[in-house]
Amino acid sequence: MNWNNAREEKPRLADGPTLVGPESRGSGVGFERDAGIREGVGRTDITMVTFSLAGTDYGVDVMKVKEAVRFEKLTCVPNTQPFVAGVYNLRGQIVSVIDLRALLNLPQAGRQETPIDGLILHLDDSLIGVIVDRVDRVIGIPAEAIQPQHPISVNGSTAHISGLAGYEDRVYVMLDLEHVFRRDGEGGGREGRTDRGVPAGQPLAAADVAAATGAVGKEGTDVTDEDLRSVADGLALFNKLHVTPVNRQWVCQRLEEWRRLRGEAQTAVQLADERDAADFAATFGSACSGRLWDRTYGEAVRNVMPTVEGAVVNAWNPGCGRGLEAYSLAVLMSEQYPDKRVKVWAGDNDLLAISSAPSVSLAADAVPAYVQSHTVETGSELTFSGTLKAMILFEYHDILHQSDVPQSHICVCRDLLSILKPDDQQKVLSKLHETIVTGGVLIVGENERLDHDVRWEMVSDRIAAYRKI
């Protein structure tokens, strides 16, 4: 994605009518902290089962709840994760039971006597039990009463919290438990997580908090939560750049630099307008963004390309803009896999940019030497050869929609995640994970990192390449 154009593109990506109607996206999504939680007005859009845990009220979608139970006797299974309280015999069906306090990193209560209050939840196709302090009641709330929480305002990752709901005089934290469990259950990545210094059994939240505060503190910076929050608000508002664990490392580093610059200019750290936000984000874009990759970057990409068994190598390049990065990728892949069929699926939701992609032409001096042999002269400019064009399928596509991209070995998704809303980032990351074959490689923006996500293993820090494990 061409970062320079991204500002024009982003509003459309985020709230334009080109995507989904406002009714389905929710006007409050994002950083509108002052939107306020309105009182329920009697209409019920979402029914939640509520429960309390460590003094806080939580809610889960009633559709996810099979039943409320009292666990009479939990059978401990040795050598499981600390948050697994045991297994429970639910009328002959064995259900794993999770201690939500442990999973959500809440202080442990002195364990009460059995029976213990709990819920049995549908989790994809299986059932899972969770221990709570007390199952409260079922409430129906209108959609307006739900407000997404501020991604950095809560002690932990936002990943498993789908929003905050005001009802009567209480605020309920809405949990997306499927999200919590899917991540934790997936890929046997537990050992990997331990290796990275995050104790097994802690939710991703812990890693996020460490990344946002502790880790940064250790590097000797004095980034405060307050500044981070205000800059995050500014970036989201003016630049549609959403601060999440994907880019938090860069934001913290940049914030430190920014404070110095603003200190010299004697202006406030806050991003007051679009220009400020653009200045702040100026260093965010990746190298060779929106143009043909130079040889150095190309070599770095070639170095991380995985070994492929079959006769076909697939790649996916969402957010390809005018497609120049997709062309570079196709050239490099045909060099790397000379005896295989290379297919690149490239898509963008900017109709103008993507429409020009199949027939793009360039001045000769804008084409690096390694790409020259894949071009033909048309008048004074160069266009790409038919063979190269046949390798790439350009699609007008919105990454938040269904896609038919086949299982891919390589995926280049640079600087795209950060301009999606936090929820959508999670969705797209899951989609990338589904699309990429095990052992396949995902390249994100140079200032984006997936170190917090146990599903990926870094293969190159320089170009931010990750292998699916």
Place this chain on the structure above:
Amino acid sequence: MRVEYINPFVESAYNILKEMLKCDVKRGELYLKSTAMPVLGVAAIVGLAGDVEGRVLFDMKRDTAIRVASAMLEAMEMEPITTLNDMGRATINELANMITGQAVTKLHELGFKFDLTPPALLSGENMEISDTGVEALIVPMEVPQGRIEINVAIRERA
């Protein structure tokens, strides 16, 4: 949706509507949609099969359909209609067929091969269409008789 498919549909919709209704046609902003969507009232659907699979849906309000059909019939010196009768339905189907046919012809010239199914007309109140797994391109067309939305969902055969 593959970029190459977009223009043939936009162009043929524009050309055919202009030719049949003998009036100004305005094209709205194209956009993508992937969720279930309501049908305005009358929808003609044409299936595509071959190298690709998918369908094209022509969606409009009932009174728009009546006005469009009347305008087409009058242009051929036939009686206009006041209700959506057999003649009206056949006319809307024919319009859908012509637009899709011309688009497919253009695509054939570009080397994409696929066939059409005969059009079918759906009409009724409060209908919704949902085809999961396909992203649809919406081409809104404004004509004096009302608004016609052309909804193209095509995907490559795996």
